[in-house]
Every structure is written in C-alpha cells, then in structure tokens.
Amino acid sequence: MDTVGRLKLLCRNARHDAAVGESMPNPKPPSPVGDSLWPPLLAFLALQLLLLAPEWWLPGGSWLQPAIAAEALLVMGLLLGLTRREAGWLPPLLGGGLVLVVALALSDLAAYWSLGRPVNLYLDLPLLASVEHLLTGALGRVGGWALLLAGGVLLLGLAAGAGLAMRALMRHHVGPRRRLLGALLVAAAVGVYAMRNEWPVGLHFAAPAVDRVAAQGERVLATARERESFARALATPSAPAGPASLQRLQGRDVVLAFIESYGESAVRDPRYAPVVQGALEQLAADLDAAGLSVVTGLLRSPVQGGQSWLAHGSLLSGLWLDNQLRYDLFLASPRSSLIDDLEAAGHHSVAVMPALTAAWPQGRLWGYDEVHDYAAIDYAGPPLNWVTMPDQYTWHYFQRAVREPASEPVFAELALISSHAPWTPILPVLPDWSRIGRGEVFGPWADAGPSPGELWRNAERVRAHYAQAVAYALRTAGAWSGRYLGEEALLILLGDHQPAPLITGEETSRAVPVHVVSADPSLLAPLREFGFMAGVLPPEAPNGRLDDVRGWLRAAYGGGPERGVAVAPSTAQ
Structure with a gap:
C-alpha cells in the first residue's frame, strides 16, 4: 500500500474512533459528595x-x-x-x-x-x-x-x-x-x-x-390476662345477689351530677384556686341561703384528662373500672349497680347526657328507665364549640322536663359539660331562670370570646379559661340548688377527673372534690365517718376512691355495703 493509501486508512480509523468516542458516555470524575461524610x-x-x-x-x-x-x-x-x-x-x-x-x-x-x-x-x-x-x-x-x-x-x-x-x-x-x-x-x-x-x-x-x-x-x-381474671372475678358470687334498698332515701330525689374536669388542682393549684375558690364561696352562700347543708370529700378518680364514663361507672358499680375492658366486662355481667339500689328504693332512674350525640347502648345495659341525650333534649340555642349546650340549660331542662313531671322519686345522673375543653366561650350565669325557655337566650354567646384555635395558641390563656369554666359550672350548680333542690332531696356534686397533665402538670393527684348537699343534716352525718368534712372545701388528702361511694351510701342509708370484686388492681394501662 502506498503512502497515500496508508494516510487515507489512518484518517478513516481516526474518524471511526472519534465517532465511537462521541457515542460513549464520558467517564465522570469522582463525586465529592459520594465520599463525603x-x-x-x-x-x-x-x-x-x-x-x-x-x-x-x-x-x-x-x-x-x-x-x-x-x-x-x-x-x-x-x-x-x-x-x-x-x-x-x-x-x-x-x-x-x-x-x-x-x-x-x-x-x-x-x-x-x-x-x-x-x-x-x-x-x-x-x-x-x-x-x-x-x-x-x-x-x-x-x-x-x-x-x-x-x-x-x-x-x-x-x-x-x-x-x-x-x-x-x-x-x-x-x-x-x-x-x-x-x-x-x-x-x-x-x-x-x-x-x-x-x-x-x-x-x-x-x-x-x-x-x-x-x-x-x-x-x-x-390486658389480655386481665380480661380473663376480671371476668372470673365478676362471675364469682362475692356480693349480695340483689341490690340493696336504700330505705333512708325513699321518697327523696337523688341527683348525681358530674362536673367535667373538676379536679383537686382546680381547688389547690395557685394558678386556678383564686378563681375556683371564689366560685366555691358563692356555692356555699347559695346553699346556706336556701337552708341547705354540705359536706365535702376528696376521692381518687380512675382516670385523668378523659374517658369520663370510667369515673361514672366506678361510682355506679362500686368497682374500680379504670380501663375500657373492665367497664365492658362489668356491663356484660349480672352485677347490680347503684341504679339498681335506688330503683329498689322506689326511684325512677334517668340519665341526662347532653354530650351524647350518637346512640348509647350502654344506657340500656346500665338499666336506666330513661336516657335524655342530645337528640332528646329540646335545646334551640347555639352549640358552643365542643359543648353542645351550657350547664345552665342542662339544669333547667332537668328541672322542667324530668323532675317537675315526675310522679315518683327520681334518681338522675347528669353530665355537666361546660367545663370540657376547649373552654371557650365562657358564659355568665343568667339570673332569671324563667327566661331560659329552649335556650335561645344563649344566642349572644355563640361566637363570644376567642375561637379554640386562637385560644390554644397561648398556654396561659388556656389555663385562665379552664379556671373560669370550672367556676361557671360551680356557680351554675349553686344557683340551681339554691332555687330548686328542695327539702326532700340529696345532691352529690362531684368532678369526674382531673384535667389533662397539660393543665395540671406532671405527677399530679387524680383526686376530685365530692360535695354532698341536703336540707337534712342527719343525712350528711354518716358521711363524716368516711372522712367528709363540713363545708365546700375538700380535706387535705384523699379520703377514698370513687368506687367507695356506692358502699358508703349503702352503709349510710340502708342495706349494708356491697363487697367489692376480689381481684388485684388493674395492670392494664
């Protein structure tokens, strides 16, 4: 091959190599990120x-x-x-x-x-x-x-x-x-x-x-082990077969009213005590003006911050129902409750539950003669955020629609929810109860105060509203009692549980105040034996638990206390 031919061949190879090189990806330099720490x-x-x-x-x-x-x-x-x-x-x-x-x-x-x-x-x-x-x-x-x-x-x-x-x-x-x-x-x-x-x-x-x-x-x-042990304990005949007849309460209305989130902190904590103790003083003044006496205890609740029904259930059953499992097992058992005790004494049993906006089959299992939930209560006023109606209307409805038409003594459980979070708006207690009607009178407070979102951006403001909400609940209860409780009735006014640790702080007592009110001092005297003190302020230390109340009432008013379930405290949290 001559020199010209060789040059042509070299040029063709060079062009081929260049084309191949262009079609192949260039090798990337090592990435500094790949080896970076x-x-x-x-x-x-x-x-x-x-x-x-x-x-x-x-x-x-x-x-x-x-x-x-x-x-x-x-x-x-x-x-x-x-x-x-x-x-x-x-x-x-x-x-x-x-x-x-x-x-x-x-x-x-x-x-x-x-x-x-x-x-x-x-x-x-x-x-x-x-x-x-x-x-x-x-x-x-x-x-x-x-x-x-x-x-x-x-x-x-x-x-x-x-x-x-x-x-x-x-x-x-x-x-x-x-x-x-x-x-x-x-x-x-x-x-x-x-x-x-x-x-x-x-x-x-x-x-x-x-x-x-x-x-x-x-x-x-x-919890699974507890299901078996608690179910066995409930099946054991360790209690009287039937309810006790509370003879001393025959012919008297008995009102059991739970104030939402009313705990010991509301009375003792310096952040809340000035406001709440002022409301307690007003409660005492209303009761005294009506010729009513009051004793107060401090009892531990099984819950804090929520699940109020476990506190209600513990008091009614006389058993420590500190979790949903125990609550459900009790309702599925043949055990009697305070409702049965009072029905045996001739009472017509009623639950007034304004926060219940859905079906409540547990009401039938508890054995109430009547359940007045949100749908059954003829309230025409505004909803107040989570709170469906203010406490003053709940008391008004109970008096007008339950007590006054009753032809026999009433046992009523009331759930008072104005002190439920988010604690806005705060209402005043209206002095003229005759104007309450169906609740339209509360219309001006529909949008009063800050919205929940605005309120909960400020922790100190939330705490201030909590104290005011509890104070409203106490003042309303006092106003109703002074006007309507009467001489032949017994009122048990108590908290269901402490508010959330966000409000109380860590490692706080789970105790709640329990006020028992009557125009007959002799009805209250037996409760002094269980640690209740005269007046509206609770003892310095708890004198029992909510599940003790049923036994105390049986001992004080007839029939003797029911022995509790022989089972270790709950291990399920």
Missing part, C-alpha cells in the same frame, strides 16, 4: 431526632437525655456496610418500621399529656372515633379532618422519604473500610442495647424503639 452524618442525626425527641418531651424527660439511640447506630451500620444487591430490601423495611415506631411514640406522647398514661393498643383503638369527635368539635369539621389528614400524609411522606434516603446511602460496591465502619457501628449498637440500663451508659444511650415496642407488647399481654 455529610450525607450519612445528616441521616444519622435525623434518625436520632425522630427516635429520641418524643423521649425528651415525655413527662420526666429532659433535653438531650438520652442523646444516642442504639437503633440509629444499628441502621447506619447496616446501610454503610451492605450493598444494594445484598440488602436492597432493607430501606423500605426500615422506613416502614420507623414510621410505626414514630407513630407509637407520638401516640404515647399525646396520651401522656392528655390522659396521664401511655397508649394501650388493646384498649385505645376504639377511642379513635372519640379523638375525631373531639377534634371536629373543637376545630370544626373541616379543621378537624384537615388536621387528621395532615397527620396521615405526614406519616406516609415520612415512610417514603425515609426509605428513599436510606437507599441513597447504600452503594453498589462497598469497600473494606466502609464495611469495617458498618461492622463497628453494629457492634456499638449491640453494646449500647446490652448496657442501656447500666450507669452511666443509661444517662446518654437508649434503645427507644425496641423499648417502646416491647412495652406496648407487655401492656397488650397484661
């Missing part, structure tokens, strides 16, 4: 925050104690030490698990600050409907559902984002040094988990996800 470090810190922040906010927790979660070390060790081919399934699994743990942690946090106890999935899943009802009542249907939807979207977004972020940290190829780092992190996680309860490791290290899931499992198992 920042992505795994930031992922580690984010994981730490998700796992540990609820621990810092729980009652008794403190900022940055603990500071490192064993699970975060374990996850980072696996992500750094394994390839995508070896464990490509790991990121979505860990992302889903992280969301479940975070949801449990947030549920525990919400339950502690609202109910003073952790979540128990065995008991609390049915309460989801109550949460929705409370949110929509406080924030409106749109606001409540928007908040629930936002929470669901947030959890789904967290699951997806966590899975993608974890996958991004994994490599197609993992070198020896990276595998060594991953192994060291896994070993550190195992060591931290093994020594998390030892000092001083426990001050700074924890395994919050493992411990939370384990605690939830223990609560569920304990």
